[in-house]
Each structure stands twice: as C-alpha cells, then as structure tokens.
Amino acid sequence: MSDENTGKGHMGGVSPGTHNEVSGTVMGPLIQAGTVHGGIHLHQARPEWPTPRQLPAVSHHFVGRSGALTELGRTLDDASENTSGVVAITAISGTAGIGKTALAIHWAHQIADQFPDGQLYINLKGFDTQSPVEPEQALHAFLSALGIEVGKIPLYPDAQAALFRSTLNSRRVLIVLDNARDAQHVRPLLPASPTCFTIITSRNRVDSLVAREGVHRVILNLMSHDDARALLVKRVGSDRVNSEPAAVGDVIRLCGRLPLALSIVAARVAAQPQYLIGSLAEDLLDERTRLDALDLHEEDLRIEAVFSWSLRLLTPHGSRLFELLGVAPGSDIGIYASAVLADVPRSAASVLLTELTQAHLVEEYSPHRYRLHDLLRAYAARVAGCDDELDLKPALQRLLDFYLHTSHSGDRILDPLRESIRIEENHRHTSLSLTGRQQAQSWFVVEHDNLLSAARYAAENELDERAVWLAWSLTTFLHRGGHWHDYQEIQRIALRSALRAGEKSAQAITHRNLGNALAQLKRYDDAAENHRMALALFEELGDKRGQARVHHALGFLSEKREDYATALEHGQHALTLYRAGEDQAGEARALNAMGWYQAMLGNYEATVSSCQQALVILRTLDDPTYEAHTLDSLGYAHHRMGDFEQAISCFRAAIELYRELEDQYYFAATLHHLGDAVHELGNAEEARAAWREAASVLHSIGHSEEEEVSAKLIASFMGGEGLKSSEAGE
Template identity: 45%
Template sequence: MEVEFAVLGDVRVRLDGQDLDIGHARQRSVLAVLLAEAGHKVTAAQLEDRVWGERAPRQARNALYSYLFRLRTALRDVAGFDIAHRNGGYVLEVDVETVDLHLFRRLLGQAHEAAEGRRALALFDRALRLWRGAPFDELDSPWLAAMRDQLQKERYTAQVERHDVALNLGMHAELLAELTTATAANPFDERLAGQHLLALYRCGRRVEALTRYRTFRARLVAEIGVEPGDQLRRLHQRMLASQVPPPPAAQRAEQNQEPVPRQLPAASPWFVARTRELGLLDKARNDAAGVVLVTGTGGSGKTSLALHWAHREARRFPGGQLYVNLRGFDRVGKPLSPADVLHGFLEALGVPAEHVPAGPDARAALYRSLLARRRALVVLDNAYDADQVRPLLPGGADCLTVITSRERATDLITHEGAVPVRLTVLEEIEAVSLLVRRLGPDRVTAEPDAVARLLAHSARLPLALAVVAGRAVANPAFPLSALADELRDERARLDALDAEGTTSSVRAVFSWSYRTLSPEAARLFRLLSLHPGPDASRFAAAALAGIDMSRTRTLLNELIRTHLVDEHRPGRFRSHDLLRVYAAELAELEDTDEERRTALHRCLDFYLHTGFAAERHLAPHWPPIVLATAQDHVPHPPVNDYHQAMQWLTTEHDTLLAATAAAVRAGLDVHAWQLPWVHSTYLSRRGHLAHRAESQRTALAAADRLDDDFARATSRQLLGRAEILLGDQDQALKNLRHALDLYTRLGDTMGMAITHFSLSSAYDLRQCHTRALPHAHHALQLCREAGDHAWEAFTLTAIGWYHGKAGHHAQSLARCSEAKPLLDRIGDRDGRAHNLHCLARAHHNLGQYTEAAQGYRDSLALFQELGSPYLEATTLDHLGDVLQAAGDHPGACDAWTRALEILEPLAHPDTVEIESKLLDTSARR
C-alpha cells in the first residue's frame, strides 16, 4: 500500500495512486495543519486558531470534532495513519517520509551534506519536483498563509542553492534560460544576479555579462541606495580581467572528442501520465541504481514509458543514448543475440567494423570499457529473458540501463540489483486523458457514459485504448456510444479491437506471449478464465486444473513471468478483463464443454468444502448440513482456527458471492443453495446484511428447483434472519413461518427451535414483546428436548433481553445469569459476548454503572476478537450511554466516536442517532 500526503500545492491524499476524498476546504485545512505539525501535539484551541483565525464560528469546536472524526473515517485504510488524542491535544501519527513537506526538507538536508556534486544536484531536483503549486492552495486561514509564505521562501532558497551546485558541475548552458527568467522576477537578489553573470560569462557572453552587472548596480543604487556586496564586486573584477576560473567539475571536453550515439526512436505523442512509474524511474536515476526493469503484459505501454522517460532525461546522459529492440516477443523471427547487439553498439560508440572483436565475451568487455568513461543511457526494449540482456549491461557507475520485457526476469532484480517498475492498466484519469489527447476534450466530455463504457470494455489497457481512439479518429462522425456498443459483447470484443488485422491488434499482442507457454501452463491460463471471482488463490487454480499444489505453483510462476497472470497480492492471482476474455476465447476453442464444466465443478467444490470448514469455526453451534460430495483432485487448505477461518472468508468474500451466481448459471443447484449457507454467518458478523439476504434468495430459488424441503426450510430461515437485521420484519415473519411449517413437517427439532428463536427476534424488533417471549420459551423447551446446551444458553440470553426491553430488569439479570454457566462450559465466544452485553444493559438500567461499563467492555473485547464490526459498534454506543449516565462525558464521546468510525463505512442508519449524541455532548462541553 503506497500513500502520499501532499500539501505543496492543493492538499491531497493518494493511496495506491488514487486520490482519497478528504472533504471540503475547512476539513482539508484541519488535515493541512496536522500534516505540517506531524508527530507534534496541537491543542484544539491551536487547531481552531490555525484553521479559522479570528473568523472562527460560534460552534467551531463542535465542527472541529466532526472534521477530525470524518478525517479518521476517510483515512481509515491508510496503514500507520492515526489522529491520536493525547494530553489535551491531537497528534498526527504518520510516516513523515510520506508527507511531501517533510520529505522536501529532509532531501534538502541530504543535499547540503552530499559530498559529490551530482548526488547533491539529484537530491535538489527530487526535492523541487515535489512542488505542484502554492502550498495549501485554496486554503485561506492566516496561519496557513504565513506557512505558505515561509515554505515558498524555502523553495526559492533551494532553487538558488541548486544553481550553485549546477554551475560547479559546468551546467551553465543548461541553466542560462532559467537564470534569465529568475533574475527578471527577482531583480534585487545579488546571489541570483551573480549566478546569472557567471553563466553568461562561461557561455562566452562576457560583454553581455559585464553590461548586465552595470545595469544591476545602477538599479540597486537608484532604488535601494546601496552598492553591490563584496562577492558580486569580486566576480565583476574577475570578469573584467578575464580571470573567472572554469567550473570545478567540468570535464566535458574529452567526451566531446568521441562519437555520441543518439539512437532513441521517436516517443509516442499520445503518452499519458504514468506519474508513479515515472517517479520510480526518476528515483532509480537519482540513486544511481544502474538497471531498471520495466515489465507488464503485452499492450501495457512498456516501450512508450521507456522512450518517453528516455527522451525527457536525455540531456542528463551526455555520453549518449543507445537503443535496441531485442525482439524477445515478436510475432515472427527469433530474439536478437547479444553478440549481434554488441556489434551494433560498438560501431555506434566509434569502433570501426574491422576492429570489432569476433567473440561475444571480447565484444562485451570492450563495450563495458568504452561506457566506463561515459554517462550514458542504454534502452534494451522487448527483452526475452535475463540471459539475453546480461551481456549488454554497462559496467560504469554513471550509466543507466532501462530494460522492458513481458518476462518478469527476477534474476536481474536478485543478482544485478535491477529496480522493478511494473506496469498495470492505466488509472481511470490517465485513460480519460489519453482519449482527450487523441479525440479532443469536446468529443470526450460530450458522452461521459460512453467514455465510461469504453474504459471498462478496453480494461484501460493502453493498446486497446489506442485502437479505440484510432477508430474514433478515423470515423469522426461516429458517436462514441456506437464504438462502446461494439465492445459490449465479450465474445466479439477482441474482434472489435483487432485494429484492422494489423500486428498491433490486442489479440495478436496477447498471442505472442501465449505461444511461449508450455502446454500445461497454457491449459491453466485458459481454465483460469472460468474462475468466478476477481482473483484466485493457488488452491483455486489447482482445483480448476485438477493438479497438485506443487505443479500449480510452477505453472503459475510461468504465467506470471510472461505477465499473462499478475500476482497482485501475495498468493492472489488475476488477469485484466481483456486477458480473461482472450483466455475464455481460447478455452472455448481448445477445451471441450465437458472439460470446462468439470473444471468449474471442481472449483465450486473447493469453495463449498473450504467454506464449510471455515464456517464450523465461526458458528459451531449451528446444526451442520450435508454437503455435496467433492470431486477428485479438489484441494483442502488448512483452516484450523477462528482467525484462519475469518481471514479466508474475508479474502474470498467477493468470490463466494460470485461462485453462487456461477453455480446457478451452470445448473449446479446444490452448490447454489449450500454456498450461501457456508457464507451466511460471516456476512452477518461483518455487517454485509444486504448481501446475506440476496444470497439466501438465490439459495431459496435453487431449493425450489431441487424440490428439496430441507433446503427450502434452511434457506427461508436464514433469509428471515437476514431480513430481521435489515429491518423488514413483515417479510421476515412470512419467511420464518414458512420455514417453521417445513421443519415441523420434516420433524426437525433444532430447525423448529432456531426458527422459534428467530421469530422471537422479529417480534421483539416490532416492539411486540408479549409475542416474542412465547416463541423464545418454545425455543427453550425444544433446545432442552434436543439437549443442545449452546442454543439453550442463547435462548436464555434472548429471554433476558426481552424482559429488559419490557422494563423487567431484575428478571433480565436473572435469566442472563442463568445462561452464563452454560456458555462458560461450552466456550462459545459469540454467545458469551451477547450474554455479557445483555447483562451490562440490565446493570445499566438498574443504575449499576460500574458493573455495566465493565460488562460492555468485556463484551466489546469479544466482539472485536470475533471480527463483528456492527455488534462492536452497537456495544460502543451502549458503553457511551452508560458512561454519559455516570458523568464521564469525555469517555462517552470517545466511545461514540469509535462507534461512528465503524458504522459509517457500513452506511448504517444508527449513525444519525449516535452523531446526534456526540454533537449534543460536545456542545455541553
């Protein structure tokens, strides 16, 4: 996870290249102040003064609390970020390296300490590139305005200091235009004037330098009434005597006597942004990394990036720029041999053809010797593997080699220290920029919906977007919606992106990578297109292919090396949408219907059986179902405890929902009702209530198709429980009554007990306590008949809860206390957490605030262990209530704030009531 906090321009936060929404200007001002003071305490009064100044509104403190809460919520996914409340103030805890202001100052410190001029220059450049405009742009408090002025002075000083370093390196010609502009903007700065005069003199413009000195002196005397300082006067005397020394580091004469190759092909005129990747290339150059490896799937724009950057930075490599297309993944022909490439490079470096050594090792040695004296850039495009490029790497510390390849070539990273730059698809804003550049802003902004569809259908792959843009340019009368419609059908999408059959078509480019695969890896690539979710684990891949885990790892590594599959997170594999379409197209051509159906069946078996094992750790008290028998060669990953179960279900959440839909499409109705069952507890515990209800509706439809009464009863019962939590009690009662009838007909005692328990919950939430209690007592009787102590304890807790709702708090305490030893004996943490919560509420209503607060805290700890955010938030809300009643207003506000932080991402309606309590209490403070 890569985060950037930026204040040197407009205030923004970027996470993995995406801007986060940090609110309106006043809320951004709060963040700006905290970022400027990162790691230091700022009191609420200081925050008010720095955000509003003398214009603070009457309710500024309440607004400040609200802004702090909303910032915590907006930035909750940023690792290492926290706004901590300490000793009457707020401290922003963040890695200062991620804040551009603090990084700017650190880089300047390193530049001042650098012993070598080029290192110092690189550090100054990196620091100054962090600036995007005026600091805290558009924010208007007096404190921020003063900070803005201070920072702009620091930037100006850094620019002037950089000029000194560059002049010492002999870069007077490169600096001249910049210094001319800077002196015009700052006509009384003597240091800047001296730098300008020195650059003019060293560029052979002595007369102009002397004239400018006289003009500067006259202006200084006339408008300020002072003479130039000693340093500037001494420079003037040396210019008059033609005794200005040469630059200390100017050593260019020798290089200029040798041929300087300029082999870079033209860069694409349509290149867009790629800010993160360009930054990595810049960093590699600054750090003298030596080798950069740009990788990505076919059509991701590797060559465009490398050439754009190479042209932009060419002036930094006065020893020349060498380029070769190594043809590693060309449609026809073989990759170029290193020996042939070296022959061409040596001739470009001035070695006569007859003097080029015959053997490859001798050629490589001479090549390295020639580049050892130069600061050169070498671009090795379209490399096949590490062995092809290793002989082409210069030995000189001042050279930089940029390699592009579809092959991951980890050997280069491991042994040559190559800096990896991995290209994925374009960010949405970059993709839109590409279309705007090709088609013009009017055409793009006129059809935003069509543009959104074009981006989706092209997977934001640069090559695909280039084909789309080319067709739009060639047909200016066509609406973009017509082009988007052509791409709608997945089966015909690659045809539409064929670029009239040229070798630049998307399908052709993908095929060059596909044809390098072994037969087994090619089969796995095709079968991965059947996977229902957004990404797959190794186990899911093994299930699809029906092979062991060791072989699966080997084949996945082969797919990763060629960028047909991306390991975007450890152990998680995916391809972008166009590659999936391509793989599915190949699967239909090369694999039979039966092979594809069997592979999908194995995959769904994997999710069903692994999900069941996970569910048993979450809710062992639920009566189990009898699963569909798994086919052969279905892996069973270890799910040994609650933590592993929650981790697996969290990772596979989206895939389990998609797997249910895939089971319906494939006619596998047993999977279609059982997958929602294994997912149900997790969805409830995580607060995904709408997903739980929808998946149970899918399960019920499958049960009806199977004409299976047990499946119907179970699905209706779980659907009713989901509807209870969603607040739809009428529909919940309808489904639960149906489920009760079915369980009664089947003679399923625990099914009837749990359904009575659920009916009691539905009536309770309708405030029908007199109807809730009979169902709860009926459930208790059935649980005792069945000897199920877990559900007996749950039901006793529920009866205690209903008594409390009816105002019978002593009875509530008695019933919950009766359940406690049962729960202690069976060790069920979920039931124990609910029981503690109910006991705490009884103590609260009996005025026993100390016992209530402790009970809520104990319950909260268990809900946190269980990973149940909704119940955690509910407990925090009630803890806030009891602390407020006990007179601990700060403690109450803290509990409510934590509850809001949990509930807001869930879009839960309880947030309104909790926020009201928080604001009311803050106002009284």
C-alpha cells in the same frame, strides 16, 4: 632491436654515432631522435567515431507516468553520483499494452543530452509476430552504428560482445533495449563501462538481471483514472471527451486503464467523428465481445494478438493454468485454490504462478494472492473456450468443492454449536485445513468475493447442492460482518437452487436465513413471509429444532417491529421446542432472547434471571457469541435498574468477546449501550469515545443505527439535549 649510426644515411638532425634502442614490437613509423631536451609524449590519434542517434520519435500522445518518471530520474541521479564503477542499468517491466516502450522512449529523449557519445536503440521483438532479434544480430547492428567496419566484426557472439564492451569503454552512450524476451536476451548487450546507461523494457520481470547484475527494476502499473482521461483528451480532443463524461468513465473502466486498449478505443473514435463514445462503451460491456471491440485489424493494434505473444512463451502447464484462471469464479485466487484448480501439489502451483507473474500475465498483489487484469481474464477465458484439450468442468468442480469444504469447516470453527449439514465425501477436497477462529475468520475475509462468485457459478450451472451448501457455510461470516446485502443475495441464489432440486429441508433452512437477512435490511414483511414458509416446511418435515430456530427468528423480527409481547411468545415457543429436543445451545440462546424481550417490556428482574440461566449453560458449552449477546442483555437490564457499574462491566466483557469474534454489528451495538451507561454515570468523554467508535463501525457496514448514535454524539456537545438511551440489542 638495436641500430648504430655511423653517419651513413643518417636522418637530418641526428648526429653520427647516436645510439637508439627499441624493445618490443613496433607498429607504425619509428622515430629516431638525437639530443632531446624535456619529455617526449607520443599520442595515437583517436579515431573519429560516429555518434549514433537511434532513438525513435517520441509520441505526442504521451501523458502521465509522473511517479515512474520520478523513479527513473532517481536511478540516473544515483548513477551520476556513482564512484564505484558499477554499471547503471534500469529495466521497465509490466504487462502487455501497459506503455513500457512509450515511457522508455519518452524518458530517453529527456536525458539524451547527458550522453553526448550517442544513443543506441533496438527493438528486440521478444514479444512479436516476427522472430526475436537474436543478441548477435543486435550486437552486429550496434557495432556497425559505432563505426566498426563490417569486416572487423567477429563472427562469434562472445567476441562480438567483448568488442562491444571495449568500444563503449569510457564513452557516454545511452542504450535502449526494447521488448526483450527475458534476461538471456539482453545480457550479451550490456555494457561494462559505468559511463554508459542502459534502459531495458520487457514483459518479463527479468528477475535474474536484478539478482545478478543489480539491475534497478521499475514495474509499470495501470494508468490512474485522470491520466487515462488525459490520454483520451489528447487523442480525440477535449470537446468529445467532455460531452460524454459518463461514457468516458465506462470506457476507462472497461479498458481497465490499460494504455493500449485506451489508444485503440481513441483511434476508433477519432476515425469516425459521428461515432459516439457511448456506443463504443456499449460494445465493451459484453465480456464475450470486449476483445473484438479492441481490434484495429493490425497485429500490434489487436489486443488479443498482443496478449497472445506472451502466451506463446509459456510452458504447457503454465499456459493451462493461465486459461483456467480466466474461467475461475471470483476476482482473485489464492495459492491453495490455484493448486486445486490445476490439480497439482501446492509446490508445483507455486512454480507455475511464478512463471505467470514473471511474464506479467498474472499479478501477485499480496503474498500468495493472485489476480488477472480484466482484459487478460477475458483473453484467458476465450483461449480456454477454444482449447479442445482442456476439460473445464472437472477443474471448476474441484475448485467449487475446495471452497465448499473449506468454508464449511471454517463455519464450524466460527460457530461450532450451530446446526450442521452433511457434505458428501465425493464433494470434499482437503488441501487446506483451517485451525482456530482467527485463521478461519481471515480466510473468509480474503475469500469473501470468491465464495459469492462460486455460489453464483454453481447455481448458473445447476450444481444446486453446492450452491445451497456454500450459502449455508457463509451465513455466520456474513451475519457477523454485517454484510447484509451479500447475505440476502446468496440466500436468494441458494433458494432458487433448493427449489429446483426439490429439497425441502434445504428450502426450509434457506427461507429462514433469507428471512434473517431481510429483517436486518428492515424489509420486515418479506422477512415474515420467508419465516412463515420456513416454519411450514419444518412442520411438514417434523423437524422440531428447525421449528425452534424459526420461532427464534420470528421473535427477533417481532422485536424489530417493537411488538415485544409477540417476541416473548416466540421466544417461549423456541425454548419449549429446544428443551424437547435436548438442545442445550438452543435453550441458552432462547433464554437470552427472552431476557432481552423481558427487558423491552420493563421486566428487568426477569431479564437478569433468564440471562443468568443462559450464561451458566453457554459457559459450559463454550459459546462466546451468545455469551456476548447475553452479557449485553444483562448490561442493559442492570443499566435500567440503576446499577451502572455492573452494567458497564457486562458491556465491556461483551465488547471484548465481539472484538475477538469480529462481529461488527453487535460490537458496535454494545459500544452504543456502553456509551449510554457511562454517559448517565457522568463520564461524557468516555461516552463520546464509545459512540464515536460505534458510529464508525455502523457506517462501515451501512447500518441505519449509525444515525441514532451520531445524533447522541452531536447532542453531547450541545449540552445533552436530545439524549436517550438506545433500545437496540439481541
């Protein structure tokens, strides 16, 4: 608009004839000026915004979490140094009861003074007995706290979010979005200004926030044992904790170092000064009632209720797999086994497991390996037991059959010349095919505990054939790995099942294998009794090969008792029976055993003759295990005959085979022999290196031969006194 002043009604100080022009729309007063010297700067007064201080009180019982606090601190430092305009957002995620909210509030109070324009907090109730707080509700509350009049808050969520971002622009505000359901729950509540900082807590991993918004995620893990103890001290006092150290350790272990569970225990103890911590530990011991002991009869202080809030958000298939995982035998599970358990393709199982890991109900602790926290497992098992629509029996039988078939095929790869058993087709599940010795060995290593648990489950539920076959299929792996106690346990399980089933062939095989395990544990009388029972059963069945294998085992047992003449007699019996049955592998193995016993009797030339015959057969059959045994026997004989170079060559060849086979005990035993040979040749340093490695392996498997090897190591540093060549071997 334009206005020409003629002197009529002019404002004071404005000379007549002054001409002013204004373009655009004017809101508020219009000032007409006369002569102006210098610049005029008009500023609209900034409104007086309130400064919200909404953080909840910090817990006086907060302990530990130094690693997480350090990581959170780094994210804030990075945000302070940021000059690119990127918005700083951190998400703390973890399973139910892990302490996400406590950590977020504790840290928010520590950094609050860096955000002078206020701190906003809201519990979104994404996992709660009450309905979640929807984003528009949260936005309305935040805008009100920031001074926006209720009448000026838009009705539509998108407009609310835009106003929220505008209001926060250039202001230093800390925002805590607690207990979010998922990424969609919080996305409308995120500021756009790099001057703000946002902390999100959620049981969900909020993967899409990490991918799209560049959120820095801090995954909260279980408390350390020391921090768990410190939490109990803070809540119940050091006197009570120090007075029952063993019980406190049990409570920490049985609560799985989960802060919420520990806090519930502490509340129960603190409320009853006369209540012993040991009594509560006893309540926690029984898995069936453990969850009941972690119940303070308030919804947010009942561990079962807290877990249930996560379960409600799962898909039906995800919920079903979670329940099945709670009852599956073993400490963890692989993706193939999960697919079998759920009776879905591997790709579908992967989707379901991702759903469970995103909800922090299951942890993927290594690629394609999953496990549940002990309390979550107990909760899943309880839910499964109450689910009338879930038929557990076929699911668990599928899993047992998967373990059985895969372990059987793996054993055939590890020792293809071993006696075979027949597994009926209706017990097969072929979702995983092992190819090659290395893959088979690796599979046994990761499934070791699960296979033992599967055998226990089979026996407890009178699935006797499965129990026997699982034990048989684990024999080679357990023997080579030096897992003598597990070897003994699973054979005892199998024997009980074989006896209950009345299957004499299974009884005979299991008695023999149990005898082998007991011999390795130096329980020679018990071993001999089992071998005698095995031999009687094989004779009753007319099984010549079975008899030969028992004589082979009795020879080993007699050798351990240093009765080498009797050992040689058993070796001869085994050889005769193997030859009668045209069992070439057995014949070669018997020849090697006889060669070793001949060496123990001082007949080294006979040893060389027997072992060379064995080698010819073994190399034709491709039997690396007994080829290594035979090379070790030859090496020992050459060593005793003074041919050190030939002995060392044999030992080194055997060691390489054992290394490839991952046969722990015989790898160490042959290193022991190598150390003896190179020491006598005058190479003390190489001898020590061999003995040192042998002692380390023997220690790892808990074998008593470690003492002998360690004594040689010590003696070698003291001038060689006390050194004596070993007399242990196959």
